[in-house]
Amino acid sequence: MIKLYGLDASNYCAMVKAFLLEKGFDFEEVHIEPTYSEPFLELSPMGKVPCIEVDEGYLSETTAIMGFLESCIPDLPMTDKDSFRRAQMAQLIKIVELYIAIEYVRLVGHVFFGRELNQAVADDARPTMVKGLAAMQRLCRFSPYLLGEEVTMADFFTYYVLKAAVPVAQKVWGWDIVAEVDGLAGWLQLMSERPLVKQVDNQHNAAIAAFLEDS
Numbered sequence: 001m002i003k004l005y006g007l008d009a010s011n012y013c014a015m016v017k018a019f020l021l022e023k024g025f026d027f028e029e030v031h032i033e034p035t036y037s038e039p040f041l042e043l044s045p046m047g048k049v050p051c052i053e054v055d056e057g058y059l060s061e062t063t064a065i066m067g068f069l070e071s072c073i074p075d076l077p078m079t080d081k082d083s084f085r086r087a088q089m090a091q092l093i094k095i096v097e098l099y100i101a102i103e104y105v106r107l108v109g110h111v112f113f114g115r116e117l118n119q120a121v122a123d124d125a126r127p128t129m130v131k132g133l134a135a136m137q138r139l140c141r142f143s144p145y146l147l148g149e150e151v152t153m154a155d156f157f158t159y160y161v162l163k164a165a166v167p168v169a170q171k172v173w174g175w176d177i178v179a180e181v182d183g184l185a186g187w188l189q190l191m192s193e194r195p196l197v198k199q200v201d202n203q204h205n206a207a208i209a210a211f212l213e214d215s
């Protein structure tokens with residue numbers, strides 16, 4: 001059976017968990033703190049969660065994990081059959097990852113771990129996020145899902161990136177990034193109402209609340 005290594009408080013782990021549930025996989029969760037040290041690097045060479053263990057070995061990085069899971073259960077597709085539309089999905093995921101996720105993550109230490117705000121990092125991150133959000137506006141159809149009538153990997157990836165990016169932008173800049181993209185608020189609501197996403201979010205939100213209470 002697939003093992004999912006990670007933490008309930010991690011938005012990336014929540015992403016893979018929601019994807020596993022939506023695809024109908026049986027899996028076991030193994031609670032583990034990410035660490036850049038052995039033996040965890042055998043499982044996840046960058047020391048990050050989530051990672052999964054399958055018969056063939058270990059796999060980390062959410063997009064690689066979801067791509068693998070997608071190929072295992074193709075009869076519940078989360079990608080388009082058309083190769084150009086599949087490439088458009090990959091394009092959107094890449095843009096959300098490189099120009100939103102990688103930028104907000106630089107400020108997570110301040111928002112969630114009580115570190116001092118590095119203003120230079122904040123000043124550097126925001127213009128890239130502005131461009132990433134503008135690209136989302138151009139690419140997303142919200143009809144009703146990001147790229148059309150069917151939910152895809154891009155919906156899960158973007159939803160869980162924004163789940164962390166939204167509070168970070170709010171705290172650092174007082175900036176409502178949801179308002180930057182027409183259609184984003186309604187789509188976030190739609191995603192949050194999916195029963196399995198709701199189930200994962202309840203655990204994720206409770207873990208974040210417990211973490212913030214302890215810190």
Ligand SMILES: N[C@@H](CCC(=O)N[C@@H](CS)C(=O)NCC(=O)O)C(=O)O
Nearest residue numbers: 010011012034048049050061062063
């Ligand atoms: N690019 C990675 C990002 C995963 C990630 O940032 N995970 C966080 C938890 S939400 C982590 O393990 N952080 C520990 C660290 O960076 O040392 C992916 O897509 O899986």
